[in-house]
Amino acid sequence: MLRRILLPALVTSTLLVGATVQSTASVADTADRRSASPTSQVPPASDKERLNGSATRSGPSEEDCTEAAERAARTATAPSSYSCLTQLTPAEGKAARVSSATAGRISASAALVAPLPVNDCTGDEDGSWWSTRTMQCQIDPNVKYTYRDSDGTVLGTALFATAQQLDVATNSLQWTETDQITMLSSTGTLPANLGVSWTTNCSATCTPRSTKPWVQTPIRDGQNLKTTYTLRDVPSTVYDYIDLDYQLSIGSPDAIDLLPPITWGGAEVRCDNKLSVLDKAGCVVPWYTPTLRVSRAQYGSSADMIEWAQNNLSGHWGLRGTGEPLHRLQSSSQQDSNRRAICGTTKFTADPAIQDDSCDEFPFAGTYESGALNGVDHGKDCAQVTAVRAGTTNDLALDWPIVTTAGMASGSEKCVRGHIPRSLNTDLGGAYGVFIKEVLLADDDPFWIRVTL
Incomplete structure (x- = not known):
């Protein structure tokens, strides 16, 4: 069986792009400290394929x-x-x-x-x-x-x-x-x-x-x-x-x-x-495609943006049964380049109406499906969405639960870019980092993404 030879690379990925760039390690550590940390992504036997x-x-x-x-x-x-x-x-x-x-x-x-x-x-x-x-x-x-x-x-x-x-x-x-x-x-x-x-x-x-x-x-x-x-x-x-x-x-x-x-x-x-993850040695069944579960209750409008893109854009990225899987991109330098293309500081202007606004993108910069790797060199060419406020409970996922489109979307865009509260964006990036570690996702490994309640 002919396979790509996978070599070690730095493990960095984040969904948040802007003035501050966090590595997977730091984002994941932040997520681990949250009381509502992501549950294990290793699937039960009922999820076998x-x-x-x-x-x-x-x-x-x-x-x-x-x-x-x-x-x-x-x-x-x-x-x-x-x-x-x-x-x-x-x-x-x-x-x-x-x-x-x-x-x-x-x-x-x-x-x-x-x-x-x-x-x-x-x-x-x-x-x-x-x-x-x-x-x-x-x-x-x-x-x-x-x-x-x-x-x-x-x-x-x-x-x-x-x-x-x-x-x-x-x-x-x-x-x-x-x-x-x-x-x-x-x-x-x-x-x-x-x-x-x-x-x-x-x-x-x-x-x-x-x-x-x-x-x-x-x-x-x-x-x-x-x-x-x-x-x-x-x-x-x-x-x-x-x-x-x-x-x-x-x-x-x-x-x-x-x-x-x-x-x-x-x-x-x-x-x-220690190739797929720098501090971990382990084994997996390589032909199984794992699923990253993203909870609305935890990630609010950031999760809703993903579901909106999966349902409304022709790529249907990571939507099992409709689209193709996403694939992890391990190169940190390429991830940085992807972020700059979609959400560089000269390409995104924060909206003061959004609490601690940040630039969120999907497909993730840390995937081969990133818009920047598929013909997009400016985030303005992605579909545009913005978080909608629904309350003032100080629970960001409840206060900013959904997104709405900003301008017209044709459905053929190669990506979506959103104005999303920073913590929701960053924490979802942390969940992706944890997921990579838990399932030993190697470079170009496929995965599904499912938005849950």
Whole structure:
């Protein structure tokens, strides 16, 4: 997989542009001291998203098993029993589980179907990888074992489910993986000493490079095998993209395996040692796009300006389902240039009607979507809005909750510029700085932005 090589850079970003320029560190520290500090941006399991593309596992099919059994029966020089492990399609797996459950209800001698293994993918047992920024999981209930005699006649079958979960941390270069396999049901006769072998391989710079949770470990009908182990990144001077792949075999010394083990990949971890954030080393799931939540109750008209732009300007920046994600810009010098273009001291005049007026801009100067990087060299060419006063409670978010347009907006502008009370502007900049740290947002990493109540 071809990736941009990400190198360290100073971490500075702010939404406030004017006579005073604050770095992410100072703004974030200010936000941390506020009693209403931003809540954690690391998403819960309910916010997980599905990995597209090669998300589902592939492996030998039932047809492959039948053909291999026929070849073995024709060419065998001595009687032998055979077995093969196949990957069912989701539809085939579901039909197999329904058939086993039905058999269990109508036959006293048939075993009931065991429950699926449980992890943060429970409810999404489709064999696909799902993730948040700090978790990746999968449950695949579609693995079938078939046991045949020397003539190719099926003697017995077993249906298995596998489950995996990787839990990484943005403040650690090590993470855990928990793997499970359950024999859900069986039919007929299975060979003695049926066992599971599983290998996990991870690419450099991961250690250990190979882990074997089970080596011909016995398993019986209804049993769940489960193990947790630790993996670690050995940090380099660039971002470390670590791919993990897996190999599963189920068999017995009493039966010849007709097919190779099932193999799959799709799990990926990105780690860095103080590259995305200068004082932090940690790991994330790189293909998950996190969401910055911006509260109206905390940021008032500054939040409303973002929502106005997302809904009324054609860019719809960061609006999931309508626009494209924003992308973090890490270069402090480029951020400064972006600010000067939109809100330089010669390009913005404070409005005395706005309490402690400041120049607020969206998309942020600290993103690649900044108007200054997309053809705008003066903030007057952005859509213009101004905060509207609604009260005198000394709570700025309540007193200045919304914006109104100033002049005409065509909807095709590359940015919006607003007259916003300074603290609302600065504190929202602090929230973005905290967000960058919490989710280890690297240069050009995408993120969504959602305005909440």
